[in-house]
Amino acid sequence: MSAHALGSVTVQADWIQSSAPLVEVRDQGLRLVDRIAASTPLSLHPGLYVASAVLPSGARVSEPFAVMAGEPATVALEQGAEPVAFSEQELIQADSSSAMFDAKQWWVRLVDAKHGTDVTERISTTSHGEGLGDADLELSTEPGPGTLLAQVATPGRTVWNVVLPLDPHEQRRDCDLRVWFDAEGAIRCSAALRGDPEVQLLASYLVADRLPEAARVGSDADRLLEGKMRDPVGAALGGYALLRLGRLADRGGWVENLMNWFEWMPDGAILAGALATAAGDRHRARKCFRTAAERGLPIFSDGLSLVVSHLRARRAEPEPGTPEARLLALAPLASFGELTTSFPGSDPQRPHETLEAWQGPEPGVPWKEF
Amino acid sequence: VAVWLDRGGSGARTHALVIGLSAYDHLPKEQGEPDPPDRTLFGLAQLESGAASALHVARWLADEYRHPDAPLATVRLHMAPSQRELDEVDGMKAAAAKAGRAAKGAVEKALTSWFRDCAKDPGNVAILYIAGHGIELSKDEGGIVLLADFDGKSPRILDKAMDTGNVRRAMAGKTMARTQFYFVDACRVRPEEVLGVKLTAGIQMDEPGADPPTSSPIFFGASSGTLALGRRGKGTLFSEALVECLELLALTPDDQGGWRVTDTSLVARLGARVSDLATAVGLDQRTTTGGQFQGATLHRPAKPPSVSVRIDVDPAGARGCAFASVGPTQADLIVKDHPLEPPGEVVVPAGLYLVQVDIRPPTQPFKNGFAPCAAFPPAPAPVTVPVG
Numbered sequence: 001m002s003a004h005a006l007g008s009v010t011v012q013a014d015w016i017q018s019s020a021p022l023v024e025v026r027d028q029g030l031r032l033v034d035r036i037a038a039s040t041p042l043s044l045h046p047g048l049y050v051a052s053a054v055l056p057s058g059a060r061v062s063e064p065f066a067v068m069a070g071e072p073a074t075v076a077l078e079q080g081a082e083p084v085a086f087s088e089q090e091l092i093q094a095d096s097s098s099a100m101f102d103a104k105q106w107w108v109r110l111v112d113a114k115h116g117t118d119v120t121e122r123i124s125t126t127s128h129g130e131g132l133g134d135a136d137l138e139l140s141t142e143p144g145p146g147t148l149l150a151q152v153a154t155p156g157r158t159v160w161n162v163v164l165p166l167d168p169h170e171q172r173r174d175c176d177l178r179v180w181f182d183a184e185g186a187i188r189c190s191a192a193l194r195g196d197p198e199v200q201l202l203a204s205y206l207v208a209d210r211l212p213e214a215a216r217v218g219s220d221a222d223r224l225l226e227g228k229m230r231d232p233v234g235a236a237l238g239g240y241a242l243l244r245l246g247r248l249a250d251r252g253g254w255v256e257n258l259m260n261w262f263e264w265m266p267d268g269a270i271l272a273g274a275l276a277t278a279a280g281d282r283h284r285a286r287k288c289f290r291t292a293a294e295r296g297l298p299i300f301s302d303g304l305s306l307v308v309s310h311l312r313a314r315r316a317e318p319e320p321g322t323p324e325a326r327l328l329a330l331a332p333l334a335s336f337g338e339l340t341t342s343f344p345g346s347d348p349q350r351p352h353e354t355l356e357a358w359q360g361p362e363p364g365v366p367w368k369e370f
Numbered sequence: 371v372a373v374w375l376d377r378g379g380s381g382a383r384t385h386a387l388v389i390g391l392s393a394y395d396h397l398p399k400e401q402g403e404p405d406p407p408d409r410t411l412f413g414l415a416q417l418e419s420g421a422a423s424a425l426h427v428a429r430w431l432a433d434e435y436r437h438p439d440a441p442l443a444t445v446r447l448h449m450a451p452s453q454r455e456l457d458e459v460d461g462m463k464a465a466a467a468k469a470g471r472a473a474k475g476a477v478e479k480a481l482t483s484w485f486r487d488c489a490k491d492p493g494n495v496a497i498l499y500i501a502g503h504g505i506e507l508s509k510d511e512g513g514i515v516l517l518a519d520f521d522g523k524s525p526r527i528l529d530k531a532m533d534t535g536n537v538r539r540a541m542a543g544k545t546m547a548r549t550q551f552y553f554v555d556a557c558r559v560r561p562e563e564v565l566g567v568k569l570t571a572g573i574q575m576d577e578p579g580a581d582p583p584t585s586s587p588i589f590f591g592a593s594s595g596t597l598a599l600g601r602r603g604k605g606t607l608f609s610e611a612l613v614e615c616l617e618l619l620a621l622t623p624d625d626q627g628g629w630r631v632t633d634t635s636l637v638a639r640l641g642a643r644v645s646d647l648a649t650a651v652g653l654d655q656r657t658t659t660g661g662q663f664q665g666a667t668l669h670r671p672a673k674p675p676s677v678s679v680r681i682d683v684d685p686a687g688a689r690g691c692a693f694a695s696v697g698p699t700q701a702d703l704i705v706k707d708h709p710l711e712p713p714g715e716v717v718v719p720a721g722l723y724l725v726q727v728d729i730r731p732p733t734q735p736f737k738n739g740f741a742p743c744a745a746f747p748p749a750p751a752p753v754t755v756p757v758g
Contacts, residue, residue, distance in 0.1 A: 026623065026627070026722070027627075027722075028698060028721075028722050029627045029722075030623040030627035030721065030722060031625065031626055031627040032623075032624075032625040032626075032627075048722055048724065048742055049722075050722050050742075050744045050746075052744075054638075058638060058642060060746075062744045062746055062751070063744070064722060064742030064743060064744040065742060066742055182654055183653060183654030208638070208642075209637040209638050209640075209641055209659055210638050211634050211637065211638075211663050212634050212665065244662070244663050245634075245663050245664065245665075246584065246662060246663075246664055278582070280579065280580050282579065301509070302509065302660075304508070305508035305509035305510050305511075305660055306508075306510060308507060308508040308510075308511070309508050309510040309511055309535065312507065312508075312511065312535060312569075313535075313539055313577060329565075331507045331508055332505060332506070332507060332561040332564050332565065332569070333561045333562075334508075336506065336508065336509045336658040336660070337656040337657075337658050352562075352565045355562050
């Protein structure tokens, strides 16, 4: 067929804030024709096609269309009104438990995730986000050292801890918190990334278990370590997506940089350890995971999971009191369904010893009330 | 070792180990009874849906499972059914008589023979499904599942338990199945109950550390409390959702247009479906997933799934004289002259179609029309054909 007999299509999807090829185009036999970026024209032979993409919630949206010879077609993949910050699962839970979120007061404080010291004074602003419920919070922090952890509490329930997806030194100092009660009545909290829409999309895909889409967005994670975009938290998230699909092995240098350039963050060393494990280099894996443990709590629950698996696969248990022993002890308590590391306990340094119900703000501890 | 189903055959094959626990030898009937002084039982009680879930999954494998490169060869089924399951689940008594016991000794032997079958050909597919009381330790482990003779006796409290993380790490080597799937359908032991317990299960396998599989995802369905979510005497919500996903919800077209379920399509649907089912009964259940994914095929049905498409016309005033036909082309129709008064649904094999609406008899101001239709599972978007 001659070139002039072709038509074309451009798929519009404003919600895809990424240049990754996230739109699938299939022909009438459902054979994959191409994966393209939104707003990128694609030449096609006349016929019936379908364009589809995965929404941040994890749902797939499809739109059939016909291509005529010589005519450009435009197809819109609509997102609808769905929110993007939290996963479909979290929203279902929040909706189903919203009636139970009857806490008249709840409190938040910030803790240095490595040392356990209170740094609540680094909360610069908090606000109830537009379109979010009463128990959703936009949190901004002042710059400073170390990974941050938020504690949420209400009297009569065990305190809940969530590591925040923030880079305390750079521009990523804002995130969203969603506070809710689970079916057993425990107060829980999830953290979601703010800022760069591409990283938000990546996080949404990961939370929704849309791994191929996450890996496609994450395949561009290299640039997140460069120039003004310098975003090690987003880069680590991209690394986890690629790792899950076995596509990180050819980025050893990049992972090395993530580990060495951002010593405050355990996740780069975890990714390096996972790569070493996959390569059968047990010595290096052990060294990387030990480095990670010494840096403190991983930001992402994938990271905690990988450390715990590494430690459990070793024949010898870590020495009591070491950072590795601390992470291993955390495993039965951790909630691996969340994007970031989260677990109960009023003292994040000794969570298993502090699971008792919280009685209210302790004297001298600067909880912020909501 | 009793094999519940053995189809034999040579070349790459699928081997499944399916274990379901409801009746525990040493657990009290109801939650809340204090542990005997010489046992650590974590406050657990009997379950009512573990064995039914295992039977549900085993039957689905026997009746429906289809892998293009590794047909099903064996299903090893080990169960500890409750009395209610024996009484109420169709075929449970006969199945239980043929299945192995879900206690440490029998499970250890089954695990060994399953391992050896899986290790005969790297093209094999290995499937492990286990339902029972479980301890979640990480996304990449699958956790520790307590077996029927779990007795909580010191000095090895978890002696009668299986560590799926250890099993997964052991399933490696040059001739081992490169594609593996792990499903842990756990009634989660409350974390505070296991603090201070050495989390080493009695069943342990060597972990070679080299030549890991290319695909070995873990799907962990953790329900809270001491009764597995689900209907008593019937399967768990996790097993119900799993089979629904395998049959329809997780089907996705491959690059050539054939329908299949992959590790990545399953993970994208299973968690949401479990949540949906739990929410519908006022409960809360989450799944966590980990391990290695690769887009590996788990199931390819013999034919495309059937889906229901709602068809209407615009303006609605044309319904009385509108008849819809559906097919890949106007000359190749699957549904012909379906009346649209009242507007209804037509069932078609999943695919991409043209919906053509004829106005008969010719009625002004309406005219024939057509619209494309993406009839994809699980619920295609309704199609409205303009005839104005």
